[in-house]
Amino acid sequence: MASPTVQANYGYCDTFFVESYEDTDGIFARAAAERERARAIAKVQQRHMAADLSRLTSEVYLNDVLDHMEVMETMPDINSIEIQTEIQWFMRPYLLDFLLEAHHAFQLLPETLFLAVNLLDRYCSKRVVYKRHYQLVGCASLLIAAKYGDRKERVPTIKELKSMCCSLYDDDMFTQMEWHVLQTLNWIIGHPTVTGFLxxxxxxxxxxxxxxxxxxxxxxxxxxxxxxxxxxxxxxxRSSLALSRYVLGRPQVHHPEWAARYDSNVVMDLSNQLSRPSQALFRKYSSAHLSNVATTLEQFLQRQNLMQQQQQQQTASQQPYPSPAQSTLDVQQVPGAMMTPQTPQKPVYAAVPIGVLTPPETPEKDFYDNSSYNVNQNLMHRLHACSSVTSAPSHPPYQYSSYPTSYPSQ
Known part of the structure; x- marks a missing residue:
């Protein structure tokens, strides 16, 4: 046991082998607090040094990183999706609403949604997909994307996905479809998303x-x-960033920078679709933690329409007799009709090339005629009969789901 005289001569000993006595003057307590304060200051300095080194390193290798990300961009073939016989473009908004609400329910990262849609489109450009399996492919793509880059505790389970699909698919169907998507894409999952470039x-x-x-x-x-x-x-x-700056009234970036090299055609196409977001997407971005950007965009479109109407009234007052060019109808986008997902439908093709059918259910052999790619009328009759089987199940709908289990036939 150490005496107070020994501790006074040799100072405070921070160890468990020395018995501490009552610190009447508070010397030892002040020394311990000073040491903790010095450690906290050293940790803060180390974090600042690490951030500075990381920033310097990112500036040095930024161009190389961008070049590598642009090389790794793996895009689907839209021409192959166009020749699908059962899945049509009008089905896409319903499936994306389902994926959007599932993504929001599981609180996944933003890049997970973009990666899931990329996997979905790439699979549909390589395989023949039936409309009764379209939602199953979307669930498998979301599951793969969540396992690839999201937090482990937030990855949805097969039981949760089955509940969101109203028990339309069995457990083994999710597992088999997940494996088949990976096999089809040759296990190439890494794809830089829009959020990474943003x-x-x-x-x-x-x-x-x-x-x-x-x-x-x-x-x-x-x-x-x-x-x-x-x-x-x-x-x-880059195009969406340039358009968002214009909507919010922010100054644009100078052209020597990488972020300023946007595509004007894409910006114009995006501006034409601003007044038609889906209902689920509008609700998502009307929240406060996402800056209420959906409401801000709606107000911007209303101001633009009001300014356009005022300009048209001024032009009409200056020209009492309309010219033949002005006599045609001017179709405007109305912000009030922005709550329904709308996508132009593609024409129905009478034949598709030979491809590998989608599990877990495959029709009988001779699905395609190899000589002339003409579909057998009896087979088409049986496919319509099968599509009536995949109607809405008797289970109550999931509280997050707005995705219909069957589509109207065209």
Whole structure:
């Protein structure tokens, strides 16, 4: 046991082998607090040094990282999706609404949704997909994307996905479809998403959270339309960022920077689709933690329409007799009709090339005529009969789900 005289001569000993006595003057307590304060200051300095080194390293290798990300962009073939016989473009908004609500229910990362849609489109461009399996492919794509880049505790389970699908599919069907998607894509999952390029573009320019949320909102809105399926994520990120700056009244970036090299045609196409977001997407981005960008965009469109009407009234007052060019109807986009997902339908093709059918159910042999690609009328009759079987189940709908289990026949 150490005496107070020994401790006074040799100072305070921070060990369990020395018995501490009552610190009447508070010397030892002040010394211990000073040491803790010095450690906290050292940790803060180390974090600042690490952040500075990381920033310097990212600036040095930024161009190499961008070049590698652009090389890794793996896009689907929209021409192969066009020749699908059962899945049509009008089904896409319903499936994306389902994936959007599932993504929100599981609180997954933003890049998980973009990766899931990319896997879905790439699979549909390589395999023949039946409409009764379209939702199953979407669930498998979301599951793969969540396992690839999301948090482990937030990855949805097969039981949860089955509940969201109203028990339309069995457990083994999810597992088999997940394996088949991976096999079809040759296990190539890594794909830089729009959010990754947005982070790089926003790191180059000082942008606030509202600009980022607006750009993400516009990018997710583009997922619903087939015209933006072949657009590269790097182009989509820069174009949506430029359009979001215009909507919010922010200054544009100078052209020497990478973030300013956007595609004007994509920006114009995106601006034409701003007034038609889906109901689920509008609700998602009307929340406060996403800066209420959906409401901001709706107000912007209302102001634009009001200004356009005023200009038309001024023009009409200056020209009492309309010219033949002005006598044609001027179709305008009404912001009030922005709650229904709309996607142009593609024409129905009478034949598809030979492909590998989608598990777990495959029709009988001789599905395609190898000589002339003409579909047998009896087989088409049986397919219509099978489609009537996949009607809405008797189970109550899931509280997050708005995806119908059957589609109207065209």
């Amino acid at each position: 982070d790089i573009a926003l790191s180059e320019t000082a942008a606030d959270a509202e600009v980022q949320n607006m750009a993400t909102y516009i990018s997710e809105m583009a997922l619903y339309h087939k015209d933006f399926v072949p657009v590269l994520p790097s182009v989509m990120a």
